[in-house]
Amino acid sequence: MLLECTEVRKSFGDAVVLDGLDLTVDEHEVIALIGASGSGKSTLLRCVNLLAEIDDGTITLDGEDITDPRVNADVVRQKIGLVFQSYNLFPHMTVLDNITLAPTKVHQRPAAEAKAQAMEWLDRVGLADKAGSYPDRLSGGQQQRVAIVRALVNSPRLLLLDEVTSALDPELVGEVLTMIRDLKGDGMTMVLATHEMGFARQVADRVAFLDKGRVLEQGPPGQVLGDPVEARTRQFLARIIEAGRL
């Protein structure tokens, strides 16, 4: 087991966002987190990446309790990639510099080696010609693919994707989803919060439905999305179908 969240609690003021959440992720597994806005998907990802501190419970990565206060959060984050809904590329750096920042400044790898690795990735995702461009010259889909590459060059054990297609124009969603599908082929362990039910069905090994800060129901995509046990899950899916997103 790669990641194990046990009884995780997190509140912001009076608002309880994660309410004793349990979730496990095996190596090479792809898990899709679904649920309404405010159900805790993004907060869970931020907590796993230690960007937000949990109030109670434990999160272990490779058996190590990463929520222990003695753990060096910077070292943990090097093993967990996080991709944001709004890409969050660094606007003052070229695409190449965005990607090589962590390898050269955190892992102290030689610039030439980091550049070669970055170019290899850019080539693979078809963005080699954008290496010298600044992020504002790229489309949303291109920016998001660069952001994913930026997370990948750290060779993370686990990749967290926080609604990575939600900010994209519909015609740009495909290119990002294709890239994620390729990563699954590589055996990358991923947890993705998503509103793309069709994609969750295709790419996820397991779908977890979050409701009020807990995993209410989880299982193979066909079962959770096609024949959910819980009434709340059915309600949620019914609303999604109404909105035409399944």
Next chain:
Amino acid sequence: MLLAALSTAVLGTLFGVLITGAPGWDRVKQSFFRADIAKDSLPAILDGLWLNIRLFVVCATCAVALGLLVAVLRTLRGPVFFPVRALATSYTYTLRGLPLIITIYLFAYGVPGLRLQGTPSVTVLGGAAIVITYGSYIAEVLRSGIEGVHPSQVAAARSLGLNYRKTMRFVVLPQAVRRAAPPLLNDVVSMQKDVGLISLAGPVDAIRAAQISQAGSYNFTPYIVAGVLFVLLALPLIAVTDWVTLRAARRQNAGT
């Protein structure tokens, strides 16, 4: 284009007539604009200006360094850093409020009064007064720049494993300085002329040289000479400031 030239000419003539037609114009011309006195006082004033230039370069460098340090200290989070934050905050509050002239007097006359071993010259003390005053302005400009960088940028950097120091250095500060560049350069332009206030403490800079010359001739022309030199000195920096501001505004409009 033609209209602009015409209206400028009309307005210029009007102003010219108004000033040269004033009853006291001849007297003013005699005491402020005498070419022979200007020529005589120029070498001493230029010598003095060299001190202003050197002082400006050193003070600007130190003030930016000090401002950066204080700005970063003020943005530190967490209860552990409370004393540091409080100190940095009270520094910026006090020095922004204190008139530079008083700070210069306190440093140039007060510090030597302590009769400590190795007290530096009044030039250095006056320069220190300018540095800590402008350091406080620059600290505030940079702090607003730092706080203007979206928190998601910090989250992205931290998620890549960069620690706080590297996040500041490679992600936050470069963006903060870009955002703060127009007001920052304005402060630097303003500092360039305020360096002349060092003359109050005694060193012979351009203004002090003009004063000495004026005391000899009972004519104010040397001040005009010094003033013109200060303007000429500031022009390139003002042009750069305008250019940077324009570029920043364009980038803002481009929606980045």
